[in-house]
Amino acid sequence: MTITEKENLLRLVSGQEPAWVPRKGMIPYADVDPEHHSPPSKGAFPALFPPKPTDNGGRVDMFGVEYEATDSTGGLALPMPNKFILDDITKWRDVIKVPSLEGIDWEAVAKKAVEHIDRRDTCVDMGTHVGYFQHLMNFMGFTEGLCALQEEPEEVMALYDYLADFYDTIALNLIDYIKPDFFGITDDTATARSPFISVEMYKDIVKPYHARLGKIAQDRGIPVEMHNCGRCEDVIDDWIEFGVKIWNPAQIMNDLVGIKKKYGNSLILTGCWDSQGPPGWPGTEEEVVRQAVRDCIDTYAPGGGFCFWASLYGSKENEAQARKHAFWITDEYNKYGRTFYQKQG
Amino acid sequence: MSKIQEIAAVVEAGKSKEIEALVKAALDEGVAPLEILNVGMIGAMDVVGAKFQKEEIFIPEMLVAARCMKKGVDVLKPHLGETGGAMIGKAVIGTVAGDLHDIGKNLVSMMIESAGFEVNDLGVDVPAEKFVEAAEADEGINLVAVSALLTTTMPAMKATVAALNASKARGRFKVLVGGAPITEGFCKEIGADAYSPDAGAAAQKAKSLV
Numbered sequence: 001m002t003i004t005e006k007e008n009l010l011r012l013v014s015g016q017e018p019a020w021v022p023r024k025g026m027i028p029y030a031d032v033d034p035e036h037h038s039p040p041s042k043g044a045f046p047a048l049f050p051p052k053p054t055d056n057g058g059r060v061d062m063f064g065v066e067y068e069a070t071d072s073t074g075g076l077a078l079p080m081p082n083k084f085i086l087d088d089i090t091k092w093r094d095v096i097k098v099p100s101l102e103g104i105d106w107e108a109v110a111k112k113a114v115e116h117i118d119r120r121d122t123c124v125d126m127g128t129h130v131g132y133f134q135h136l137m138n139f140m141g142f143t144e145g146l147c148a149l150q151e152e153p154e155e156v157m158a159l160y161d162y163l164a165d166f167y168d169t170i171a172l173n174l175i176d177y178i179k180p181d182f183f184g185i186t187d188d189t190a191t192a193r194s195p196f197i198s199v200e201m202y203k204d205i206v207k208p209y210h211a212r213l214g215k216i217a218q219d220r221g222i223p224v225e226m227h228n229c230g231r232c233e234d235v236i237d238d239w240i241e242f243g244v245k246i247w248n249p250a251q252i253m254n255d256l257v258g259i260k261k262k263y264g265n266s267l268i269l270t271g272c273w274d275s276q277g278p279p280g281w282p283g284t285e286e287e288v289v290r291q292a293v294r295d296c297i298d299t300y301a302p303g304g305g306f307c308f309w310a311s312l313y314g315s316k317e318n319e320a321q322a323r324k325h326a327f328w329i330t331d332e333y334n335k336y337g338r339t340f341y342q343k344q345g
Numbered sequence: 346m347s348k349i350q351e352i353a354a355v356v357e358a359g360k361s362k363e364i365e366a367l368v369k370a371a372l373d374e375g376v377a378p379l380e381i382l383n384v385g386m387i388g389a390m391d392v393v394g395a396k397f398q399k400e401e402i403f404i405p406e407m408l409v410a411a412r413c414m415k416k417g418v419d420v421l422k423p424h425l426g427e428t429g430g431a432m433i434g435k436a437v438i439g440t441v442a443g444d445l446h447d448i449g450k451n452l453v454s455m456m457i458e459s460a461g462f463e464v465n466d467l468g469v470d471v472p473a474e475k476f477v478e479a480a481e482a483d484e485g486i487n488l489v490a491v492s493a494l495l496t497t498t499m500p501a502m503k504a505t506v507a508a509l510n511a512s513k514a515r516g517r518f519k520v521l522v523g524g525a526p527i528t529e530g531f532c533k534e535i536g537a538d539a540y541s542p543d544a545g546a547a548a549q550k551a552k553s554l555v
Binding site: 068070071078080081082141142143146147149150151191192193194195196197198201275276280281282 | 359361400402403404405406408412443444445446447448449451468469470496497499500525526542543
């Protein structure tokens with residue numbers, strides 16, 4: 001019996017072994033797929049207050065934070081250095097203002113958020129914002145933001161309460177219209193080598209707001225997908241408490257083999273790709289890249305609980321080479337990952 | 346607890362509000378300014394760096410400790426004489442061209458400053474020629490620290506180190522590299538003098554290089 005990309009992914013999330021290894025689209029080369037498979041899931045982000053373009057080619061968000069997309073990040077935007085909007089956390093009430101939500105036609109917003117998704121073949125992954133930890137860093141920059149967490153935790157939490165009231169209202173008004181298959185929480189709380197903050201600080205200051213958001217999905221039986229880059233494995237148990245079933249990108253600086261063993265199919269590891277090692281380096285030979293795809297699948301796919309996702313931070317200067325690199329990854333995934341469970345019998 | 350021990354404890358805990366009064370009190374008691382700096386402050390930051398490396402503390406704790414020391418040094422400076430006390434060198438630091446990430450660079454900057462370096466922070470997205478210009482502009486520069494956070498900006502780090510290696514002043518400064526995708530092997534390949542995996546180790550490495 002033939003199943004769709006969506007059914008295969010849902011099979012994985014329910015804890016079963018899928019028919020083939022599912023995958024997410026490759027950043028930023030999601031269109032590079034020689035077999036033109038539809039993606040098993042797509043994001044639904046309500047465009048309530050979209051960022052506005054700036055004169056210098058960047059954009060500015062609803063709070064006034066300016067972002068700049070760089071070639072080196074493959075077009076992903078970062079807050080403009082030294083142009084942060086808040087330098088003293090105790091002054092946040094004067095600076096940070098959320099827009100009014102009065103009079104919004106929530107049904108129409110929800111409809112627009114999913115209009116690009118064919119729900120017959122593709123899961124809907126609803127998201128709301130970039131994350132509470134990340135918001136603070138975007139407002140203040142990392143140096144001031146991290147000092148604020150250490151020196152003025154009550155003020156940070158007061159700000160988070162204010163933001164959470166806003167974002168939770170949005171989520172509650174949209175979730176029953178959007179009816180997502182997964183509910184995404186995003187927050188990048190870790191560096192490549194260690195978490196930015198201690199587990200205690202996460203539990204005390206950030207987790208309560210992740211949990212508030214997670215509860216909205218949990219109350220409806222919707223699995224939560226957590227996006228957290230870097231070495232963040234120390235807080236997985238906390239995530240599970242607020243409904244996390246999928247983690248993306250599970251990156252290799254974490255003990256992914258140990259995590260797979262501990263959580264089994266109850267936590268889907270999305271990624272497991274060595275984006276900062278030789279397979280992700282510009283100029284790496286084709287066979288090294290293809291072998292890395294096979295190794296990744298061999299290591300993490302057995303028994304299920306794994307979704308392949310390779311990011312490639314290509315530079316525009318070498319776009320042709322980066323696209324070739326992306327082709328090798330996707331082609332090898334198609335050849336190896338799509339037949340993996342059949343070969344295993 | 347002696348005043349020096351109190352200062353060390355306050356720096357370690359990053360209690361910036363307490364450091365000024367404490368340093369003044371130590372000076373009033375006749376404690377030597379250099380002892381306050383070397384034992385009370387730089388000694389405390391060595392402990393902070395070691396704890397960070399062992400993940401006993403994390404970036405916020407390290408940042409507030411470095412800030413606390415900076416405040417204490419401001420009180421101490423007029424008493425340290427013309428040399429600035431125990432300054433062990435001058436450093437230039439920056440994130441390479443095309444890379445806007447600043448947190449790793451900022452941390453290393455604070456930690457090497459806390460270790461006794463005067464730091465000229467060039468910021469982010471710094472072209473190779475700017476590194477060279479800054480390194481050559483001041484004869485006291487004995488360390489150039491170069492940061493890159495992305496695999497896509499590793500080539501810019503390579504170009505920066507090549508430009509520094511071609512500098513006429515290369516004999517008087519060492520080149521320290523670091524950042525998420527950087528490894529000891531890459532450091533050797535591009536001809537830098539040393540690699541540091543994190544900010545705590547960077548301070549120790551910087552001291553050992555000069």
